[in-house]
Amino acid sequence: xxxxxxxxxxxxxxxxxxxxxxxxxxxxxxxxxxxxxxxxxxxxxxxxxxxxxxxxxxxxxxxxxxxxxxxxxxxxxxxxxxxxxxxxxxxxxxxxxxxxxxxxxxxxxxxxxxxxxxxxxxxxxxxxxxxxxxxxxxxxxxxxxxxxxxxxxxxxxxxxxxxxxxxxxxxxxxxxxxxxxxxxxxxxxxxxxxxxxxxxxxxxxxxxxxxxxxxxxxxxxxxxxxxxxxxxxxxxxxxxxxxxxxxxxxxxxxxxxxxxxxxxxxxxxxxxxxxx
Numbered sequence: 001x002x003x004x005x006x007x008x009x010x011x012x013x014x015x016x017x018x019x020x021x022x023x024x025x026x027x028x029x030x031x032x033x034x035x036x037x038x039x040x041x042x043x044x045x046x047x048x049x050x051x052x053x054x055x056x057x058x059x060x061x062x063x064x065x066x067x068x069x070x071x072x073x074x075x076x077x078x079x080x081x082x083x084x085x086x087x088x089x090x091x092x093x094x095x096x097x098x099x100x101x102x103x104x105x106x107x108x109x110x111x112x113x114x115x116x117x118x119x120x121x122x123x124x125x126x127x128x129x130x131x132x133x134x135x136x137x138x139x140x141x142x143x144x145x146x147x148x149x150x151x152x153x154x155x156x157x158x159x160x161x162x163x164x165x166x167x168x169x170x171x172x173x174x175x176x177x178x179x180x181x182x183x184x185x186x187x188x189x190x191x192x193x194x195x196x197x198x199x200x201x202x203x204x205x206x207x208x209x210x211x212x213x214x215x216x217x218x219x220x221x222x223x224x225x226x227x228x229x230x231x232x233x234x235x236x237x238x239x240x241x242x243x244x245x246x247x248x249x250x251x252x253x254x255x256x257x258x259x260x261x262x263x264x265x266x267x268x269x270x271x272x273x274x275x276x
Contacts, residue, residue: 029071048112051078053139057105058256059154065255066150070227074146078111081145082121085128085136092144094134095154111142151229153258161236163190165260169228170274178271186232186267193266194234194242197249204253204265232263 009028016025055063067074084090122138129136147154151166179186196202243259250257 032071047115049115049118050110050112051118051138051142053109053111053143054106055109055143056256057107058250059152060107060109062152062256062258063109063146063150066152067146070150072149074109075112077146077149078142079113079117081141082113082117084145085141086117086121086124090145091128091132091136092140094132095140095144109143151227151260152256153260161233161239162231163234163239163259163263164229164231165263166227167230167264169226172228172230174274175230175267175271182271187234189270190232190263190266191234191238193270194238194262197262197266198238198241198245202269204249204257204262204269230263 009032013025013028013032016028063074067077081090081092085092118138121141125136125138143154146152149166151164153164175186179189193202197204239259242262246257246259246262
């Protein structure tokens with residue numbers, strides 16, 4: 001049979017969709033996604049446990065949309081987080097107290113994790129919490145890793161003077177290259193954009209996960225891209241003022257606007273995107 005297994009599976013997905021078999025198509029797409037093999041592996045090796053995490057509706061929306069954009073499976077990311085903790089390679093940072101802003105709509109983010117793996121991590125959490133000096137929970141393990149992998153800043157976990165997001169490496173390199181070509185520094189560009197946002201001279205309108213051609217979120221539109229972190233340090237007071245506006249801005253635009261979202265929108269507005 002000609003063609004790679006991935007190509008043939010992708011062809012099968014297309015045919016299933018043509019015949020209205022969307023659930024079956026989605027199952028194959030999940031296995032084709034990065035780390036998707038973990039889902040099949042664990043169904044062969046043992047049972048899974050559901051973990052339900054209460055988050056804001058906008059954070060859940062941002063996680064689901066970004067995972068779809070990258071063609072990543074949240075269950076696989078969650079399981080990866082447990083393994084990192086179990087192997088002693090990573091511990092989530094302490095989560096700060098929630099602010100005094102308005103209470104938004106809550107939602108439940110559910111992930112399924114290998115039962116044996118989850119039990120092993122549960123057993124080590126008391127000792128781990130004592131070692132690091134703060135309470136480490138399953139919800140914090142999963143949410144922190146998922147958000148880090150997707151480039152989404154969780155509320156109350158922010159670096160004081162830093163904006164961060166995760167992008168295709170080609171887009172990150174484009175931003176650095178364009179700034180250098182114009183004789184500008186990324187922090188100066190971002191700070192100018194934040195000031196425009198605060199004084200009303202600039203209003204972001206596009207959805208943060210629009211693809212380059214602006215057709216809107218599409219499953220796997222960045223799935224083949226090599227991901228890279230982009231971090232920009234800005235004035236502490238300016239960043240604090242911006243963060244205070246994010247809840248209001250999220251309500252206005254109808255999607256979660258995180259500091260990383262603002263970073264992405266400012267840079268695409270000022271520096272454009274790479275030509276296809």
